[in-house]
Amino acid sequence: MTNNNSSSGIQQREEIEMLLPWYVTGKLGGADAAKVSAYLAEHEDMALQMELIREERGETLDAHARLASPSPQALDRLMASVAEAEKRTLRWQSLWQPVAEFFTAPAPGTVRWVSAAAAVVMVLQAVLIITLSVHGGSGEQTAANPPQTGIRTASGRDVHEGGVAVLAVFNDNATAAEITRFLNENNAVITGGPETGGFYKLKAGAKGADAKEVMRRMSENRGVVKLVLPGKL
Amino acid sequence: MSQVKAITDVFSDERLMERIATSDQTALRALFERHHHRVFKFILRLTRNESAAEDLVNEVFMEVWRNAGNFGGRSSVPTWILSIAHHRTVSSLRKRREESWDEETAGTLADDRDDPEVSVQKQNKSEVMRRCMEQLSAEHREVIDLVYYHEMSITEVAGVVGIPENTVKTRVFHARKKLSALLQAAGVDRGWP
Numbered sequence: 001m002t003n004n005n006s007s008s009g010i011q012q013r014e015e016i017e018m019l020l021p022w023y024v025t026g027k028l029g030g031a032d033a034a035k036v037s038a039y040l041a042e043h044e045d046m047a048l049q050m051e052l053i054r055e056e057r058g059e060t061l062d063a064h065a066r067l068a069s070p071s072p073q074a075l076d077r078l079m080a081s082v083a084e085a086e087k088r089t090l091r092w093q094s095l096w097q098p099v100a101e102f103f104t105a106p107a108p109g110t111v112r113w114v115s116a117a118a119a120v121v122m123v124l125q126a127v128l129i130i131t132l133s134v135h136g137g138s139g140e141q142t143a144a145n146p147p148q149t150g151i152r153t154a155s156g157r158d159v160h161e162g163g164v165a166v167l168a169v170f171n172d173n174a175t176a177a178e179i180t181r182f183l184n185e186n187n188a189v190i191t192g193g194p195e196t197g198g199f200y201k202l203k204a205g206a207k208g209a210d211a212k213e214v215m216r217r218m219s220e221n222r223g224v225v226k227l228v229l230p231g232k233l
Numbered sequence: 234m235s236q237v238k239a240i241t242d243v244f245s246d247e248r249l250m251e252r253i254a255t256s257d258q259t260a261l262r263a264l265f266e267r268h269h270h271r272v273f274k275f276i277l278r279l280t281r282n283e284s285a286a287e288d289l290v291n292e293v294f295m296e297v298w299r300n301a302g303n304f305g306g307r308s309s310v311p312t313w314i315l316s317i318a319h320h321r322t323v324s325s326l327r328k329r330r331e332e333s334w335d336e337e338t339a340g341t342l343a344d345d346r347d348d349p350e351v352s353v354q355k356q357n358k359s360e361v362m363r364r365c366m367e368q369l370s371a372e373h374r375e376v377i378d379l380v381y382y383h384e385m386s387i388t389e390v391a392g393v394v395g396i397p398e399n400t401v402k403t404r405v406f407h408a409r410k411k412l413s414a415l416l417q418a419a420g421v422d423r424g425w426p
Binding site: 014019025026029048049052053055056057059060061063064067068070074075077078079081082086 | 274386
């Protein structure tokens with residue numbers, strides 16, 4: 001029991017000794033300060049410790065007072081470092097800004113650039129569609145599955161069983177749409193050509209239709225055809 | 234400069250930090266004017282090299298400039314700045330290997346300029362004390378300085394050094410014991426421990 005008391009007494013003393021430096025500087029919290037005060041009141045021998053701590057503190061303050069002072073140029077040096085850092089930041093921002101602006105706020109030049117790219121894509125698409133239309137595309141088109149385009153040819157399923165054979169020269173300015181409409185209006189299909197002189201072979205009109213009447217009707221559309229002549233079946 | 238003086242007089246450390254976070258260079262000047270002496274001395278006591286201390290002070294305040302927005306106010310501004318100084322200095326010392334940052338090996342440096350007895354005869358007690366304090370390890374000198382010169386609480390010292398509060402108490406206790414041992418070796422018996 002005595003040993004336990006003695007052991008706890010040493011432990012308590014050490015605990016107080018550990019707090020004393022802050023007690024001397026006045027930086028100890030309320031509860032700890034009260035604990036130290038109570039202990040000091042009962043243990044007068046601790047006055048020596050207090051004296052040693054004051055001595056250490058005095059020497060520490062004295063040692064600091066003897067230290068050199070920082071250079072008077074220290075502030076200028078810091079501000080120069082700050083200016084250099086800011087310059088670096090601005091340089092980086094100037095490099096990054098055009099990229100950021102491209103994605104956040106497109107400039108007129110950027111819009112032109114994007115529009116031009118889109119136009120190229122559209123032209124390529126158009127070329128591809130026309131190529132597929134005219135040449136049959138992927139090769140999977142058959143008589144049972146003809147290309148779904150406007151211009152009617154003899155390879156399509158609506159090949160005439162009868163009709164009038166004619167030779168026609170299309171106007172150079174006629175568009176594909178106009179030619180398609182022309183063929184539909186005259187119930188005609190292209191069976192061959194173009195041949196020398198730009199002649200296309202057509203079969204037009206219903207079975208047993210009057211050849212002259214068919215040719216007359218076709219010849220009336222001068223915007224699409226330049227010439228319509230009798231052909232051979 | 235008068236603007237810096239005015240702002241130094243008017244604004245608290247916390248307000249200055251808010252302004253620095255918005256890239257206010259005048260506020261940085263004011264904070265520097267207010268604290269750079271303490272920071273310089275804190276670092277110089279550890280490095281013992283004025284030029285290195287100047288460089289480190291510059292690095293510390295550049296870090297303040299860059300990271301003012303991250304100051305959360307969990308500690309006081311001086312504690313925050315000294316914690317930056319502590320980490321920068323420890324890192325620098327480790328790189329330079331000019332001084333061990335190991336408590337086990339530190340504090341064992343013998344001062345062979347004079348025999349202890351001769352030393353006591355030649356110098357007064359105060360000078361011996363100062364020399365013995367210089368022989369403490371950097372870790373011990375640091376906590377002694379933070380308590381006695383910077384007058385920091387246990388919590389604040391823990392914040393600067395980055396160790397638990399109980400470790401702060403035991404480290405200061407061991408530093409004081411080591412000082413007594415060094416004084417004893419130099420012929421000065423303090424009667425403790």
